[in-house]
Amino acid sequence: MALVELRDVVKTYPPTTRDGDPVVAVDHVDLDIHEGDVFGVIGYSGAGKSTLVRLVNALEPATSGRISIAGTDLTALPERDLRRERLGIGMIFQQFNLFSSRTVAGNIAYPLHVAGRPRAEIRARVDELLGFVGLGDKAKQYPEQLSGGQKQRVGIARALATAPRLLLADEATSALDPETTHEVLDLLRTVNRDLGITMVVITHEMDVIQNLATKVAVMEQGRVIEQGEVFEVFSRP
Ligand code: ADP
Ligand code: ADP
Numbered sequence: 001m002a003l004v005e006l007r008d009v010v011k012t013y014p015p016t017t018r019d020g021d022p023v024v025a026v027d028h029v030d031l032d033i034h035e036g037d038v039f040g041v042i043g044y045s046g047a048g049k050s051t052l053v054r055l056v057n058a059l060e061p062a063t064s065g066r067i068s069i070a071g072t073d074l075t076a077l078p079e080r081d082l083r084r085e086r087l088g089i090g091m092i093f094q095q096f097n098l099f100s101s102r103t104v105a106g107n108i109a110y111p112l113h114v115a116g117r118p119r120a121e122i123r124a125r126v127d128e129l130l131g132f133v134g135l136g137d138k139a140k141q142y143p144e145q146l147s148g149g150q151k152q153r154v155g156i157a158r159a160l161a162t163a164p165r166l167l168l169a170d171e172a173t174s175a176l177d178p179e180t181t182h183e184v185l186d187l188l189r190t191v192n193r194d195l196g197i198t199m200v201v202i203t204h205e206m207d208v209i210q211n212l213a214t215k216v217a218v219m220e221q222g223r224v225i226e227q228g229e230v231f232e233v234f235s236r237p
Helices: 049-056 079-087 104-114 119-132 148-160 178-195 206-212
Strands: 004-013 023-033 038-042 064-069 089-093 166-170 198-203 215-220 223-229
Touching: 004 049, 023 049, 023 223, 038 049, 038 178, 038 206, 049 064, 049 166, 049 198, 079 089, 089 148, 104 119, 104 148, 119 148, 148 178, 166 178, 178 198, 178 206, 198 206
Parallel strands: 038 198, 038 215, 089 166, 166 198
Antiparallel strands: 004 023, 004 064, 215 223
């Protein structure tokens, strides 16, 4: 059984003009993401990649079709249960989305506070995560004092805080220069390999797919037009 399964998933948005047509952001998509995969989703802007991520993260309901995570059908769950499912999914973003008024440690601790974990446990976990992402000396700094790559390390540590089984990365390196991109990709590879966390990596950059992903789906106008092992998809004529 796949960890994440999409079956005939459609997401439409209401027309943007009064007599326009509805926008079909995700158009009859089937995907199987298995435990341990680094699953890349590549496509141009507007292809439906971010919408797909919001559906998997249960931030928005699908219009039709079925999305299940570890056999649990998200499309059938009430909001209270969806909140619990989301705790098992970490998310990192292009613009990092850190709290500027909180320290590095405070940002990483945040999901643990929300989850109501005891203080001593939070401290130990934050300490461990700081070490894991190589920011042991930055605990008391504020995000504005960090480089882009360091900010994304904080984003990764925060996403891992609740020990998710799935990490969703939405254009996670698109705001970084090439060298920093490679550092962050190395860290993400370690997250997958050493922590065994399954990843979905959304990007418009071929380089990211070739450096990190094992499988890939190519999206165009809401559809998955090709999917498979990275080396297969990109060696087809
Ligand atoms: P990508 O992440 O690949 O750039 P998106 O998922 O953001 O693509 O967008 C796919 C399509 O859905 C685009 O046509 C976009 O304009 C439309 N879309 C995305 N979100 C919304 C929304 N909240 N309301 C209306 N249209 C949307
Ligand atoms: P903020 O002021 O941004 O809320 P704090 O400095 O109060 O951040 O720390 C928030 C959380 O991070 C606390 O739960 C604390 O236990 C933990 N923390 C703070 N400093 C460290 C550190 N050096 N190592 C490990 N955990 C830390």
